[in-house]
Each structure stands twice: as structure tokens, then as C-alpha cells.
Amino acid sequence: MLDSKIPAGKLEDKWTEYKGHCKLVNPANKRKLEVIVIGTGLAGASAAAALGEQGYQVKAFCFQDSPRRAHSIAAQGGINAAKNYQNDGDSVFRLFYDTIKGGDYRAREANVHRLAEVSVNIIDQCVAQGVPFAREYGGLLNNRSFGGVQVKRTFYAAGQTGQQLLIGAYQALERQVALGNVKMYNRHEMQDVVMIDGKARGIIARNLINGQLERFFGHAVILASGGYGNVFYLSTNAMGSNVTAAWRAHKKGAHFANPCFTQIHPTCIPVSGDHQSKLTLMSESLRNDGRIWVPKKQNDTRKANDIPEEERDYYLERRYPAFGNLVPRDVASRAAKERCDAGYGVGTTKQAVYLDFKYNLINKYGKAEANKHGIQNPDTETLVRLGKEVVKEEYGNLFDMYEKITGENPYEVPMRIYPAVHYTMGGLWVDYNLMTSVTGLFCLGEANFSDHGANRLGASALMQGLADGYFVIPYTLGNYLADEISVKPIPTTDRAFVETEAKVNERINRLMSIQGTQTVESFHKRLGKIMWDKCGMARNEQGLKEAIQEIRDLREDFWKNVRIPGGIHEMNPELDKASRVADFLELGELMCMDALERNESCGGHFREESQTPDGEALRHDDQYMYVSAWKLNGEHSWELEKEPLNYEVIKPTQRNYK
């Protein structure tokens, strides 16, 4: 039985009580304890830095050439915190409530409340590190709004918030490296967890420069290896983002929770052709100022700017007057798909809608600036010019990126956008301590399942990553390690290390010995297509059953026909990729099984069989009010364990953004 270890007591006191009573490790003993951290994104870098500061001996790993390049760097729009600097009614409770509701009532109350509580500390910590957040003229921190909420609580640094936060965490990490508390292993990829006497005690990693396998001991192992959106091949994730670390942990007994909960982000640059290698996000913050529309006429071939105002359908404002363009992501994505499927899509492929800034450029920013400069009765041209300057400051890098990719100038013509895979709410199951179902193995950030239920609100992933790393794991890890202080470092000549390494070695040799005719990329693309078509924005029983079979066939094909050039004991990016794709092929099957099992629609998981008469997602709380935690039993064989979700404070209702 899974035990979520949620502390007793009132919701708002649980974390304080926990911190007041958890076990501690004294400074002298911390020096003797070794901790492995996989990943240096926001979650991993903040954890490694904070644990190094506390005096643990940390070993941190990433597969890029520097910890600063983790995928978190790409986050654009912002990070939430319940600071209420805007005095607009925000509070810890409201952030907690919005997150639970945004997640469509499939997240744990206790975890989410803790997240909302520590959110305020994150901003303070980042400012102290020198993160250059956007500020107002008075020198105070500025905020913007994100989808699914009615307050302005998002802190940001232009369109580069992830970069600035990660550099803050990276610098804190490098400081610990300089002090000798953290040892950094770049270009190393974790291949397996080493288990000794039922506890995670180390890892096997592959040195990506020379292909050698290396063994590392740790009293505990922390995975912060990011999300698995790349199972869809095309996503907004970085090219290297993968599920390998989490998947190998799953194979060692860690339950995988809610794998089918995937977030499809409504505003991404559409696919331009078969050559497409990844999709680029246009931050949700743009929905603050951009209005989404399609022509009222089907198959309208006119240019956007030639379509008069009265012939445009601002379908989000029409369908959801209360939230308008700021409905949550899952709602916005499905609405875009609905319009395109019905024949109202735009652009050459017709798989796109417009995101238009003209209105706010003129009416919001242009007019405000004209006022500020004392310009009476400005003409449209002046308003556009003035408005552009403000928009440039807010989103300049995103507009430039759009223009580089599409060759079109979004200040002049509306952006074309379409939904794309963006984030995975599912991940390794963890308890309140962020420990997986494997003792001594923890999981933080996007790699775990914990806080976002069936749909994540914008600007909450960065918050969760840093909450987990800076403010949660330093306590909960101490609580675990307090009982491990007498364990001496285990030499990596121990049988468990030798045997685990031999297994990893065998798998790599098997991959290299196939020498078939098809490229790794071609398999990944095929998997992506199955997932997108049958386990994407809309899912149904028949499609999912087909997908499971197709993925099994594809996996068989892969192990017979993949061709990996080069050798094992050298740098070999194709081998790295093949090993990741092999894991995606197994994960894909589980995702479809999970989607099949959950015959309800909630958040990003939309089962066509379960919708309201006007096409909104329909939950079935009586049947599915649980976390689906899957345990691997063998080839193609999983067992479902259900962790019931008990709502003690919030009363789940059907979400309504109208």
C-alpha cells in the first residue's frame, strides 16, 4: 500500500508542524553523508546548492556540457508567488485554491498548500541572489497575470524568466562547487539506480565524452531529471529532455503516477513541415495582451489584416466571457483544436489560429504612453509606435524569436499559433517527503507527479521546481538521513554496483549490436505520431487500444532494426538518443494504458466519451478521485495502485471559466 505520509493536523499548519518536528542531522554528521542529485534544472540546481550549503557532500549530474543549460533555462513567462504586492486579493490560500482548481481536483491538498506557502520565500531568495526581475519605476517588483486566475501574481524577467532563475540557482551551485561541497559531473547520463538492502545507494552513469560507465555511491539519490514531453517527438521541450532517469527508477520499483496527464500548450508556433525537430512556445504571458481569433467564415483565405473586425471570431472571449483569453491551457488548447477541426483554421496548413496584439498595442499601451507623454488626440500611427515600445520591452525576445522562425513580423501581422505538447504533470509518485516508493530515492520538479493534478497553471512549474529544491528537500531529506548517519560510504566495488553496471553494459551492447537499417530519429518520429494522434489532445477507447498495439509493434521493430553508428567507448550522440528512445517506447505504452483506464475527462486528459453537452471536460469524481500509481511487474505488465484523494478543505466542483 502506498502511504502518502501526509502529516496530521490542519492544512495550514501541516508544513510548519512538520518542520518543527522532523528529524535533523547535526552539522558534523552532514559532512559524512553523500547525496546524489540527478539534474541541474531549477529543481536539481536549487537542491544541490541548498544541500551543499547545509554541509552534505553532494554529487550533481547533468547530460549537457554545463549545469546552466538545463531545460529550465527556456522557461519564458514567469513564476507565481502569493506575495500580494499588487494588493489585488491574493493570498496563500488563493494560490493554493487556484492550483487545485486549475489541476481539475486531481492534486493533493497538503502538497499544494505547502507549495503556496513557500512560494513567497522563493521570490525573496531569488532577489537576494541577484535575479533581475522586472521592476516598476518606483524600483519595486512588477507582476503580470497568467491563465486560469484573476490576480496578478506572476514575477518575470521579460520573456526569459527561466533563464534568470536558473542562472541564480546555477551561481549558487557553482559557489558550492568552489567551496568543495558539490562535485559537478557534466556530460554524464544516469543509466540506473543501484539498490542495496532495499534502499537506493547509488547510480551508474555513462560519461558521454568517452562512453565509459562510472559508479557513484550516495546515502540517498535525488532525481530532478525533468519531464517526458519528448515522448511525443515534437514538443516545446529541449531536444535532450528525456524520461530515462525516471524510467530506470520505475524499473527499480518506483511507481509512476498519472503518466497520461500531459499538458498541451495552446500558443506555440505551428509545424512548418516534415523537417520539424521541435516546437517553439510563445509564452502564455502573451495572452495578457494578445487576443485569439479565427475568421467567422470557414476556409477564409484572406490575409489576417484584410479581415475586418466584425468578421473575426474571438472564440475564447465568446465562449468564456469571465476569463476570456486567460482561460487555463487545457481549455484554450481544446478550443483551438475545435475551431481548426471545424474548418476555421488559418495559414497554409489550416492548423493554426491567430494571436493578435494590435488591439492592446493601440488601446492599452499606445494610449497610456500617449497620456504619459501628454500627446493630445494621437493618430493610430503614433499609438502603434508608442505601444510597440512597451510591447518590445515586455516580450521583445519572443517577438524576435517568432520572426526568426517564421519570417513574419508579429508587430505587423498577428502570430499564427497552435497547441503543442509542453509539460508533463505525471511523473514518479512521491509522498509528502518527495520520496518515491523506493526507499532513499527522491524525486523533484517536473519529474515527479506531485502538485499540478491533471493540468498545470502557467508559471507554476518554476515555482514548484524551486520550492522542491530550496525549501522542501532540505527538510525532508534530513528527516530521512537522520536514520542513516551510521551507514559508512559503501565502496563501489560492492556486488550491487558491479551487477547493476553489468546490466547497463549489456543493454548498451545489445543496442549497438542491432545494426539494422533505420535511424533512431525515424523510430522516435513514428512513436510521436502515434502518441499525438491517439493519446494527444483528445483520446478515446478505440484509439488508445490501437495505440498500445502499435507501440508494442514499433518497440519490437526498434530492437530489430535500429541502426546506431559509431562505437560504445567514444562520444556517440546517436547512442545516447537511442537509449532514450528505447525508454520512451516503454513509457508510451504505459501512458496509453493510463489514459485508457481513466474513463473521465479531467484537465489535460480529455476522453471523448466523457464530455458535457457543450464539449467541456466532464470529471467523474465518484469513480476517479485518485492518483493512478503504476507499478511495473514485468514486460508489458503493470499493476495499478490507487491513492485516494481526500479533499478536506476545498469542495471539488465542475470547473467553470465562463
Add this chain to the structure above:
Amino acid sequence: MEHYNMNLTLKVWKQKNAETGGKFETYKVSNISSEMSFLEMFDVLNEQLIREGKEPIAFDHDCREGICGMCSMYINGRPHGPWHGTTTCQLHMRAFKDGDTIVVEPWRANAFPVVKDLIVDRSAFDRIIQAGGYISVNTGNAQDGNAIPIPKENADKAFAAAACIGCGACVAACKNSSALLFLSAKVSHLALLPQGEAERKERALNMIAQMDKEGFGSCTNTGACEAVCPKEIEITNIARLNREYLAAGWASDTKKH
């Protein structure tokens, strides 16, 4: 925007590893769409090579959004290629025309040894940061984020300097392989903020000492770095760094370590 297809000749640096020498190899690719990114063109080439039973070309990349700083190709004599303020991954094939020959090399600098083909080792940058590119504040020590107002102008300038992605193009462009633009961006970012004040002097001295140790050259103000920086980091940061350095050098109480 009109799209078109093109056939291209590529001359690409191939090098097995750090120990061996390298040389240019010539490849042909056809039917490249003007809508592709430069790296997608390399994907096409690599797929082609694998199918022909040859070794693909190794290159660094990850985000493909111009933000992680991982991609690093020296294209037709210019780091990151012909577009101003653009990383290799954001360069698109519209920049080229049918029949073009494109020469692609790794960054060339003693402090950035080649690892394989177009991949170099930039860990020297991490070590420069380790020497002082941070504010020494432990987790949990922070006061309220709004306790110290920071004039917007300073915050904006600090942000502009902090936009550096650590790609190393500045080093690759410089005839002396100086890392001063990178270093000055970090020193400026932190010196412009009140939080960075306490360690200001040591920071500049220690980071520069590390830079010298890594074997980067000295700055002779040619401005090649600024011209190629994909994040348009301004050379005025170097002037600011020089001021910091001189001020720090005069302060006799500053210890070097």
C-alpha cells in the same frame, strides 16, 4: 513569405576526439527548405549519413530556442553565422540560397579544446563563475523581495547583462580568444544590483585571475565579440569591468585567493 528549396555544399570540420587532429569533409545536401533551421538542415544531413553507413557529425545543441547557449557553430567565418543577434539554432535557411557552399567549424580557442567534430569543452566558463560569479547568500537568508527598491534603470541594465547565455561566441570571434565580454557581463549584472555590492571588489579580481589561468587571451578592444554576440551584450560592460577592476586593485584590503 515565399519559401524555396535549395541544394547546398557543406564543408564541415570532422575530428574524432581531443587527441587526434581534424580535417574538413565535404557533403552535399539537397532539397533543403528555406523554412528549416540551420540545425534541422544538419539533422537532414546526419540522417542521410547514417543511412549511408557513415558517421554523423557531432554538434552541441539542446533548447533550439536561442537560450541554453549550447549550440556553437562557426559558420562561414562567423560564430553563429550571418544573422545579427542570433544563435546557430535560430539561424534559418532563408539566410542561404541555392548552390551556396557553407563552411562550418567548431569554436577555435586554446581554452575551448575540441571534444569531437563541432563540439568543444567550455567548462572554463563554469570555472570562471566558480571564482566569484555569484552573490554569497545561503538559502533561507533572504529578506523580503521588495525590501530594497532598485531603480528600474539599474534593474534593466543588470538584466541586459544577465542575458548572456555563456555560448562562447565572443571568445571564438576574438583574435586573442579573450573571454572579457562574457566575464564583464557577469560582473556588470551583479555590480549593478545592491545585493552584489558586498563582494564587488573581490569578484572582479578573482574572476579575472581565473580567466588568465584558463588561457584566454587579453582584450585589445577590437569589438569583434560585441558584433557576434547573439544576446547583443554590449562592450560597455567591458569598460565597466575595467573600472571595477581598477577600483578593486586599489583597495589594498582585498584578498586574492
